[in-house]
Amino acid sequence: MDEFSSSPLYKDNADWKDVTPIYPSKNEEVAVKIAVTEDFIDAFAYFRAVLIKNEKSPRVMALLEDCIRLNPANYTVWQYRRVCLTELGWDLKKEMRYLDDIIQESSKNYQVWHHRRFIVELMGESAVCDELRFCSEVIREEEKNYHAWQHRQWVVRTFKVPLDDELTFALKMLLIDSRNNSAYNYRYFMLTLHDKTEDKDRINIEINLAKEFIQNIPNNESAWNYLTGLLITNGITSDSNVVSFVEDLYETTPEDKRSPFLLAFIADMMLENIENQTAAEESAERAKKLYKTLQSIDPVRINYYKHQSLLAQTMLIKSQTKVAAK
Incomplete structure (x- = not known):
């Protein structure tokens, strides 16, 4: 925490004496009894108060960081943070650095990825390279991180990222793990995004790639699914080379x-x-x-x-x- 929270609890912090915390009512506690820590109760009591007051200030941004630390999946906290940072003219690069840290700790949190998308939209084209790089880092740490792959899809679709670089990235991930269904899915997504599914030369390249992976690991279900997806429009028997390949393998x-x-x-x-x-x-x-x-x-x-x-x-x-x- 920064200078606004010199005390572990907000109720003991002189900088928050002007705020009356709103604690959960007895009816709320009876309805859903959840075991939480004292600092959780304290922080969210003050969050309720500033929400009602509609206060937007640097100290509220610090409070929201505490609330996110205590419950990073709380949608209302993230939404109010978006409202605050917009009205305060918050440093977006600083916010992205903050999100980098949060995602490293909670990489499968829907809310943090949604918030990141919001910030990228505000930053525009200038954020694209850094976003692709960040997604790469997260994916390399966990190759099948659904949220990172989805975020990358959103970035390339929103900002019209060129095809070849992204196919190269997907191929690198497949060479690391040729069973990575997320990489196959991303590769197919890029083909559909750039209207390449009717490009016979491009599809032949992809078919040969799938055949190569199948040849190396016949029990690779992801490669078989990818091959099927490439052929499904015209039928899986429509390519005589594939039929011969499969029968020869048999x-x-x-x-x-x-x-x-x-x-x-x-x-x-x-x-x-x-x-x-x-x-x-x-x-x-x-x-x-x-x-x-x-x-x-x-x-x-x-x-x-x-x-x-x-x-x-x-x-x-x-x-x-x-x-x-x-």
Whole structure:
């Protein structure tokens, strides 16, 4: 704390003698009894008081820091801080340094990231480079920090950050951990943001990247999901090179070593074949065999595989009905 809080408790601080604290009522305590410390009760009693007084001052900003320290997820405290700093013309760079420290201590707090977004909006373009750098630091400390990835998405979308640099960043994170679903998601987000999902050359690059990761780690579910996402618009059997890659991987992998994600991908290919009336009967039989195998090697999803097996049979009947009706 700064010069406004020379005493541990606000009720003992001469600088706050002009404020009458508002403590929780007996009814409030009965409704939700929460074990809190004396300094928590003290700080929030004074926060209630300044909120009612609508006071906006440096000492209130210091009080809010104490309240945030005691409960960093309190939305009302953060919201009032935004009101105060706006009216006070607060030093935004100082506020960002404060947020750096808070996020280091509480990196999965929705409120602090929301507050950071507000400050960045006030700072504008000048904050972009520092924000990307800060997100990188947080993500490197915890590679799947949802809040940091989401904040980075917001920054690049809001300030139209170029594609290539962000694809490079995502690739670096994938090289560190090729199972990092957040990095795949971010990479796909960048492609959609820059309207690259219809760019065949770009998509081919991404498909080859996914295939490379799958080749290295066949049990990498994130890479399989990314590959599916890249193909889903036109169908997962629409790229003959992918079909060949998957079938080759199936043939060259010993039966007891085959990834469940490989088998599931091929089964989905078979469902697509049935829908397209491409060797429908053979595809249905293969799909059902694959789903039966998956029930034994991936029992967590057994109900899903049973459902998919029934779906294959249902799709086959519909396909045969259509053929017969012609």
